[in-house]
Amino acid sequence: MSKHTADHPDIKPFEGPAGGWGSVRSLAEILPRERIPPEALIELARQNKPDGFMCVSCAWPKPADHHPAEFCEEGAKATAWELTTLRTTPDFFQEHTLDELRSWRDYDLEQNGRLTHPLRYDVVTDKYVACSWEEAFNAIGEALRPLDPNAVVFYSSGRASLEASYMYGLMARMYGNQNLPDSSNMCHESTSVGLKAAIGVPVGTTQLKDFDDCDAIFFFGQNVGSNAPRMLHDLRKARKRGVEIVTFNPLKERGLERFTDPQNPVEMTTLSETVISTQYHQVKAGGDIAAMTGIAKFLIEWDDAKAPGEPGVLDHDFIAEHTKDFDAFAAKVRATEWEDIVRESGLDLTAIENAARVYANAKAVLAIYGMGLTQHVKGVENVRMVVNLLLMRGNIGKPGAGPTPVRGHSNVQGQRTVGITEKTELAPVDKLKQLYGFDPPTEKGLDTVETCRGVIDGSVKAVIGLGGNFLRAVPETAAMEEAWPRLELSVQIATKLNRNHLFPGHQTYLLPCLGRIEEDVQASGPQAVSVEDSTSCIHGSRGKVAPASPHLLSEPRIVAEIAKRIVPPNPRVDWDGWVADYARIRDAIEATYPEVFKDFNARLLTPGGFWKGNKAAERVWLTPSGKAEFLAPTGLSSTGFDDADGRYRLITLRSNDQFNTTIYGYHDRFRGVNGTRDVLFINSEDMAAAGLTDGQVVALESDAGDGKKRRRDGLIVTPYDIPRGCLGAYYPEANVLMPVEHHADESHVPAAKSVPVRVCV
Template sequence: MTKRKSSIKPFRGPAGGWGSVRSLADILPRERLGPAGLAQLARQNKTEGFACVSCAWPKPAHAHPAEFCEEGAKATAWELTTLRTTPAFFEKHTLSELRGCSDYDLEQHGRLTHPLRYDAETDKYVACSWEDAFAAIGAALRPMDPKSVVFYSSGRTSLEASYMYGLMARIFGNQNLPDSSNMCHESTSVGLKAAIGVPVGTTRLDDFDHADALFFFGHNTGSNAPRMLHNLRSGRKRGVEIVTFNPLRERGLERFTVPQNPIEMTTLQETDISTQYHQLKAGGDIAAITGIAKFLLEWDDEARAKGEPEVLDHDFIKQHTTGFESFADTVRAASWEAIETESGLPRTAIEQAASVYAEAKAVMAIYGMGLTQHVKGVDNVRMVVNLLLLRGNIGKPGAGPMPVRGHSNVQGQRTVGITEKTELVPVEKLEEQYDFTAPREKGLDTVESCRGVIDGSVKAFIALGGNFLRAVPETEAMEKAWPKLDVSVQIATKLNRNHLFPGKVTYLLPCLGRIERDEQASGPQAVSVEDSTSCIHGSRGKIAPASEHLLSEPAIVGALAKAILPRQPKIDWDALVGDYALIRDAIEQTYPDVFKDYNARLFTPGGFWKGNKAAERIWQTPSGKAEFFKPQSLSATGFADTEHRYRLITLRSNDQFNTTIYGYHDRFRGVKGTRDVLFVNAEDMAAAGLMSGQIVALESDAGDGITRRREGLSVTPYDIPRGCLGAYYPEANVLIPVEHHAEESHVPAGKSVPVRIVSG
């Protein structure tokens, strides 16, 4: 493992600006990009170019000359690196030896070049042919009980590959189709579906031009969706109020300098983003929103008594909602003492936020995993909807919920059938289309797949991308259990930690990246993705593949399908692989309302919108109306605060995307050269007798009798609410019990984990 010099000191600059430029100046030569690779940045997020392989922020119809952010450029450099991980590398290293490497060091070796088979005698990967790999995988999977096999997919997978993958799994006989959504925004899918009848946000990119106020909850925009900063800057220039609720002060929601603007760069101009910034406790959003609603109800009562204009939109509430009175009664009954205690905010701060909301005519609520990854994560989402419903802020320009998805196609995968839930898939249509009997039994989600790996009921795991073993909770138990799998198949572009834990039959299959040229029988191919705003975009790679031995994701899925399934007269897998337009025709046949004229609209500037009934104020709920929700608790953590118990927030740095670590410089938090950091409130440090730089460990305080421990963390004083701690994901996942998840959605609750600090 590479040793690095570390330092921790405050960063004073804005998001963007010269810090962003210097960060790119560091990674581009490190990945050894040649002129052809650098030229691809000009095609990134352009209509006829490729969709960014990292976040799902929309591609605008009218793009900037440089339509990429710092994180997106890192993702492109990471994929187009000229570094290679060849079979010769594995001849020198056993998997046991490689387990001592960091996540960064593993992936930094470069792109995988050949299909590989695990050899147990030598504990090494050895090169093999594609034909032998598919034959062996088919021979191992065909006799297995379909219920014991999991088909996982990463949110980077295209709509075309995702559709084929879900179809393959259902014909095989199960709906064990966990994906990245299970780990992040399934709370959104469950919460919004119950509240307004659709599982996705109702807003689009142009809503930013009509909003009077933006309310942010639990999102680190500067690191996770930096291109949004341009929209926020434009909003601030025209006077939009931006009210942020987040435990940490994230620089992207404080100040921003546009790196593409020569005047701002040379004069060091900055735009202040948030007009209010409220550092509530982890899990305190329900209480904060309850407090806002309490003020709104009080002001509305006073206004109606005086015959003044109403604060709430009673016409909207009466016509479009149900459950208002029950929710209002709950809010009125909540005490300010409880609200302040659970939110960690003073009443005056909540009043300031409520004043902005009461005066704005159109409000967007933008949120991320800081809301969804709690035990009461679904309740958090429902409370955001409650707030919007009070003033009719759904179904009009500039208003509505905007969940910000992470992976570039994680929302789209669900649209084309990557789900464990039968009710979300037109199974009857699939049966008619392909002449098979589809399973109706609910499949395994991420948490249930983890349970199955640990208890042995899951016998095989096929991964279409991702780093599942690193991304999920209960790290130690999962790593111990993984080698018991009968079959482990990993489709990937680079080596990651999951690949170092082989099953009895294990194959590592390298695939093309999205930015690379994909040539099939009918010629060059394009794929498509869905962004966070439900718009579908075409994406075409043009650069030469990293190796002549790579196959595309659709090609690998098609070959797997032929290897593990009986012949299907109505499915010509080879034809689908030969011409992706045929896959899109098939998707359109399955989902005619969403994908009408799919191929013709593939490269529509700004994407084509799949539609959203709630945005039209058509509520596809059991009541036929938008439904207010009555919270049962003011805290989203799911556990009580006790002496010496802290709420751990797992964090991503601005030098990573999910489990992919691009480097060791979390610029905005001033951390360089290390990820072994524990962020602690200075007053909590004093109370616990901790010193800055002291090495400690964290232990899980879940009360289940299982010891989970994260060693070697350097105590770092930080502006974080009392009782809360911060540590980096995925390294801190070892502390999260598999059963510590959102109650209805099963999203691992990584934003409020019960832990205690112990001596290192």
């Protein structure tokens, strides 16, 4: 076992920029730690390039005109994590019981290396033991066939390809349910719901080329430096030509402050930097609706006050032709008091006015946002407010303008495109019936929150996981870990050991799969797969590295083998033929979605990907009214709870040394934290008011008001530049504090960016 922790945590401010020599040193540290031979490093040169492989971490676009090194620090870590020569073999499990492994940290579990053999849990020894693939598949089939399909969940991670995802969704529906929760349920479902209602499409309208045409960018709740660092090249380029970047985020994130391009020799040798944000507004957690309402109020008041004959501040022609319900929205904004806006946003009036002036003077505005908007109780309203702002000045459907949600995982958006959804209205059920001659279920399936409820109350009997670390990523950690062993069957398709695997059901199988960087050879030869990025571009991906073990199977093969054992034979579904040649899966995808995937195989390796199209980008609104729809906000706070004495708004955070639940190490360079993740970030004035001292160890307790005990112990009090009344702590460790029922209205996204808590000494 390899440990990468520090006996004495070191917490001190980081003064450098994002990128620069810090990124170089970070990469130089992880490569030898993963014991990657020099010849394997050639794979980094193929990352995110035509006929190369698509990064397994973030979903930021891959440009046709690529950089020599088209990877970032985080992407390089993800590649090193998969290319590691460390191995978790059956012998490892003979030395460790699952009870013992539950005391290990997340980093140590995954750092042990790639899984090499299919494994079965043995209840007598409390260990995983090697088994054959045939034994695993037959046992899984025997366990699933007698179960009520409604009691079985098919979860999928954003890592899975379009090909595997299409097969997986089809298998679930042929089995008899739409219980298809995925990563989107945990992060951007608020986008899917909010954009769909407002403009008729569930995804952003922009493409990478819009960065060349915008003259202002508004950022909300997205940490580019840790979560999508390759975007920094686009932001740097925009700043060099004078684009204003206005940022709203509770914490000062270094990637949105300053950036040194590691691929620019002049910047690296002179230590020069590009200032990214021209305005940086530290809005309170949950205060974005208030801030955007303030911007809208300034725009409306300026427009109301214009002299006769003066051009309007608002785009009245666009509003009249393309939108609905503007008058109700404007009336609500006019009636909102400035005092309330300032209180709820945490910003002074001058700051909001400065932002509004940039917006009013810009001809084309990109609105970029992330989970800092979507993961709130009013997350859907947050998204709708972004759309409201854009619609006021016609900033959708023209070059350089539109909503730009930043999806977290490499193919989470693409999975939805090919049918991974619990919602019948988003699934091509009629087309599936026509193509495959069966009656797909039309009842809504279980999403992530509903799956958690079902695991806890026992109505969910089996969970199949296509990648991911579901049990670690979801809220209500303690209750979920207690309930998971009551499952009749748990099947996890994975590349490395994670905490979810340590909580076995009555029957449990751990199935190791090929990674995206590895060569996938089937009957017709080496295969390629495909993914969709945040801007709706489809990219081919081809791995060329020798697999970590000869015993690994591809995700499509694993899905096909399970499908053959749990669904009736169907002459129209040739599972084996699809596995033999993935081009046949793409043909099936094209037949199911002919408008989106026309000539799929011919366009697979298009440099920069091929765009699947977007009606809202053409100003065609697929809403019930046929127009883009304004929504008057129901309130100014998106937290879903009232402030009270001693109650804080907890923001769960990711380190720049992690991706989702994968922890690469214990150095959050940008926040100056080294050697620990047991940190509580707090405003220094709040710290003094509460009688806390720097370095003191405290606990957090849930203050959800439901009477349930939830506690996170051992947190080191750390003064930080964060708004008063707000706290920060690392995800996923802080998930233990979040109730299952603390989720976004409508979308059910866990509200992880404003969790009610109290500090306990």
